[in-house]
Amino acid sequence: MTFNYVVDPEAPERAGRASTRFKGVLKELGVSPKVIRAISIAMYEGEINMVIHAKGGTIRCDVDPDKITVVMADVGPGIPDIEQAMKAGWSTASPEARELGFGAGMGLPNMKKWSDKLLVETELGVGTTLTMEFNLT
Amino acid sequence: MGETSVRLQKEKCIGCTSCIKRCPTGAIRVRGGRAHILTDYCIDCGMCMRICQHGAKVSDTAALDDILASDYKVKIALPPPSLYSQFEKNRSINRLLTALKIIGFDDVFGVALGAEITTRETIKFIKENPPDDAPWISSACPAIVRLIETRFPSLIGNILPLISPMETTARMARKYYTGLGYKDEEIGVFFITPCPAKRTEVKFPRTVEKSAVTDTVSMQQIYYKIRPFLRKIDEGEIQVLQLGGNDGVAWAHIGGESAGIKLPDSLAVDGMENVIRVLDDLENGNIEEIDFLEANACTGGCLGGPLTIENPFNAYTRMKKVLRRNENPVFRTEIRNSDVIEVPNHFEKELKATPAMQLSSDFQESLRLMQQRDELLEKLPMLDCGACGCPSCYAFAQDVVQGNLKETDCIIMLRRKVDDTDKKDS
Numbered sequence: 001m002t003f004n005y006v007v008d009p010e011a012p013e014r015a016g017r018a019s020t021r022f023k024g025v026l027k028e029l030g031v032s033p034k035v036i037r038a039i040s041i042a043m044y045e046g047e048i049n050m051v052i053h054a055k056g057g058t059i060r061c062d063v064d065p066d067k068i069t070v071v072m073a074d075v076g077p078g079i080p081d082i083e084q085a086m087k088a089g090w091s092t093a094s095p096e097a098r099e100l101g102f103g104a105g106m107g108l109p110n111m112k113k114w115s116d117k118l119l120v121e122t123e124l125g126v127g128t129t130l131t132m133e134f135n136l137t
Numbered sequence: 138m139g140e141t142s143v144r145l146q147k148e149k150c151i152g153c154t155s156c157i158k159r160c161p162t163g164a165i166r167v168r169g170g171r172a173h174i175l176t177d178y179c180i181d182c183g184m185c186m187r188i189c190q191h192g193a194k195v196s197d198t199a200a201l202d203d204i205l206a207s208d209y210k211v212k213i214a215l216p217p218p219s220l221y222s223q224f225e226k227n228r229s230i231n232r233l234l235t236a237l238k239i240i241g242f243d244d245v246f247g248v249a250l251g252a253e254i255t256t257r258e259t260i261k262f263i264k265e266n267p268p269d270d271a272p273w274i275s276s277a278c279p280a281i282v283r284l285i286e287t288r289f290p291s292l293i294g295n296i297l298p299l300i301s302p303m304e305t306t307a308r309m310a311r312k313y314y315t316g317l318g319y320k321d322e323e324i325g326v327f328f329i330t331p332c333p334a335k336r337t338e339v340k341f342p343r344t345v346e347k348s349a350v351t352d353t354v355s356m357q358q359i360y361y362k363i364r365p366f367l368r369k370i371d372e373g374e375i376q377v378l379q380l381g382g383n384d385g386v387a388w389a390h391i392g393g394e395s396a397g398i399k400l401p402d403s404l405a406v407d408g409m410e411n412v413i414r415v416l417d418d419l420e421n422g423n424i425e426e427i428d429f430l431e432a433n434a435c436t437g438g439c440l441g442g443p444l445t446i447e448n449p450f451n452a453y454t455r456m457k458k459v460l461r462r463n464e465n466p467v468f469r470t471e472i473r474n475s476d477v478i479e480v481p482n483h484f485e486k487e488l489k490a491t492p493a494m495q496l497s498s499d500f501q502e503s504l505r506l507m508q509q510r511d512e513l514l515e516k517l518p519m520l521d522c523g524a525c526g527c528p529s530c531y532a533f534a535q536d537v538v539q540g541n542l543k544e545t546d547c548i549i550m551l552r553r554k555v556d557d558t559d560k561k562d563s
Contacts, residue, residue: 001504020417029503030495033291041422063504110422136500 001063007047007074009056018059019043022070029063031136039068039134042114046072046130049107053077054128067116068134078124086112140341141179142197142333143186145172149193154523156185156194161409162288162493166536167526178493180283181334182409182434183443196333196444199352201362205241209325213310214242215303215350216329216359218249218381218389219439221459222452223360228367230386230463234378235370236363242327244310249381250478251306252388256397258299258482263400263428271419272404272427273297275394276344280334280434281412282488286343289416290490295430298484300345302388303328303335307349308480313472325351329359331442332435344484355444377469383460390456391438395431403429408436496535509538518549 003025005018019040026036043059050057054076062069079085085108112118117133152170157163164178165185172185172193186194204212214237221230234245255277263273274295276282285292307326314324330336330353339350387393391407404427406415412432418424435441440456441449472478496503496510517530525546527533536542545551 001508016418016421016423019421023417023420024494025507027288027492027494028496028507030492030498030500033293033490037291037420040420044421044423065501 003061003063005059005061007050007056007059009051009054012051015047015051016044019047022059022061025061025063026068031068035068035134035136038114039070042111042132042134043070043072045107045110046070046132050074050076057127064136066135066137068136070115070132070134071129072132073127073129075127078126078128079120079122080124082120082122140337141174141176141181142336142340143174143179143181143183144195144197145174146193146195147171149191150189151191151193152526153190154526155188155190157523157526157528159184159188160528161413162284163528163532165528166532167523177491178287180280180287180434181332181337182280182284183333184409186333186443196330196336196355198330198333198336198355198358198444199327201240201354201358204325204327204352204354207325209351210323211243211314211319212241212325212327213244213246213314214327214329214359215246215248215306215310217303217331217439218247218252218386219331219442219445219452220329220356220359221386222389222440222456223356223445223447224364224367224455226367229375230379230459231375231377231467232367232370233363235374235376236366237359238376238378239366239370240362244314245378246306246310246313246326246472247378247380247385248302248306248328249379249385249388250473251302251304251309251381252385252394253381253397254305254385254478254482255299255302256384256394259297259398259429260400262297262299263398268295268428270422271295272424272430274430275432276484277301277388277394277431278334278433278439279338280332280409281432282343283334283337284409284412284434285416286488286491287493288413289420290492291420292416293488293490296488298344300482300484301338302385303338304345304349305480305482308482309472309477311349312480313477316477327351328353329356330354331356331439331445333443334434342486343488344486346485356442357444357446360446377467379466379468380473382466382468383463386460386463387456389438389440390453391431391433393438395429398429400428402427403431405431405433407433407438407441409434496539506538510534513537513544516544516550517547520549522548524548 023040054074057074060071115132116135119131122128150171152167157165162178164175237245328350336353339348342348384397392405395403395405437449440452496506513534519530521529
């Protein structure tokens with residue numbers, strides 16, 4: 001089963017809604033609390049990233065019997081240096097974003113930490129697609 | 138399960154949609170013209186009792202007269218500090234406690250003492266077990282514990298494994314009287330409850346084998362019983378009964394518990410909607426820097442419980458006066474300064490998740506039901522009118538796929554069906 005969400009760049013205060021809604025789906029499906037927590041945290045980070053760095057984007061969540069795949073795609077600036085971005089504390093967030101409490105440089109590292117598999121596909125000036133997998137078994 | 142304390146008085150319910158709409162966990166349906174509480178979802182927060190204009194929702198608690206007429210050799214009242222906020226004149230705590238003895242209790246153990254001990258134990262526990270990726274969550278509000286068990290199971294491990302001040306104080310009362318030679322079964326301990334959830338904590342304990350509290354009596358009953366005596370008690374008649382100091386008394390209002398624990402990074406939240414929002418954020422990892430979370434289902438904390446009298450804001454203002462007046466308390470030291478106050482206060486049983494949101498216990502079946510539900514949702518009017526007896530179209534769709542309702546129980550779907558049939562006929 002597939003669930004699609006749109007992250008609206010015009011409403012940054014609504015960032016986090018998609019992860020909260022998908023979390024509700026996972027609870028209804030009876031996914032284990034541990035996995036729910038991991039997905040919520042990782043997906044929330046991704047949603048925030050989409051608002052800070054890109055102009056919103058789309059999220060596609062696929063639920064399979066053995067795993068959950070979350071694909072977060074944006075048409076943003078792309079990540080210039082993935083290796084750097086994977087390091088804890090490294091951030092290119094604007095001063096405005098930092099003022100809002102974002103940009104601690106934990107986005108990608110946290111997503112890597114909480115997912116079982118993370119794939120980053122990025123092209124400068126085109127966008128970034130993050131694919132995260134979470135094992136159910 | 139049926140282990141809840143809010144009940145419907147059938148003859149008073151007119152089957153309107155007020156309670157189904159406001160229930161924070163979607164635990165009420167109107168069927169056959171009357172409200173029904175789905176006990177698997179109900180967390181005993183008492184919102185429906187506040188909302189119902191017809192007084193159809195009540196809490197199961199014992200009748201005061203039955204308690205006072207019972208056979209226990211010693212009957213002990215356990216007043217929580219929230220009781221002190223209910224009276225219009227700034228009465229001293231010892232005066233209020235004396236009134237409880239005048240109406241027929243043999244002794245009084247104020248729960249503020251248990252709260253003080255819980256505060257002390259919480260400080261110790263958090264020092265020894267610093268929080269990892271999420272804060273420790275207070276276990277004092279049973280409606281919140283129930284909320285976490287049913288809707289936020291991933292946070293169960295964060296609930297502070299300490300028994301409530303009520304339970305701690307009840308254990309002290311029993312310890313004191315067994316020390317005086319009474320048998321345990323001769324001692325009756327009665328908690329004056331501001332809410333149905335505390336009654337559930339006593340009747341269906343989840344963290345102790347058996348509650349040390351015998352039964353609960355509503356704060357409203359006690360209020361009307363002791364009020365006439367308060368003014369009449371002469372200064373000389375006032376007994377020294379107070380056990381707990383301000384660190385415990387302050388638990389009556391939201392923020393009081395965290396203030397006593399004195400951790401710099403704590404968060405206090407009251408009101409179901411707000412608590413749900415904070416727990417959601419915690420689960421998303423969006424609240425990082427706190428060590429302790431105090432969450433109360435009722436606005437204002439316990440002093441705003443559904444079985445209290447006063448509105449919570451007025452009660453809070455009074456509470457501040459009570460605290461000011463209580464800066465130099467006169468204690469019953471024979472108990473306060475004895476080892477009676479040392480009782481076991483850790484959980485005896487681990488809390489278990491009882492997820493209420495799950496569509497089915499089987500994952501594949503849940504997926505199938507969800508697919509059906511979402512397809513049905515596409516067809517529904519999404520007006521959330523409540524005419525079907527469900528709080529929302531979403532809940533209606535869920536009830537249909539689970540086999541509890543038919544599509545045509547929605548009046549708009551029914552209307553469409555009639556229109557379609559008419560068209561075919563003409």
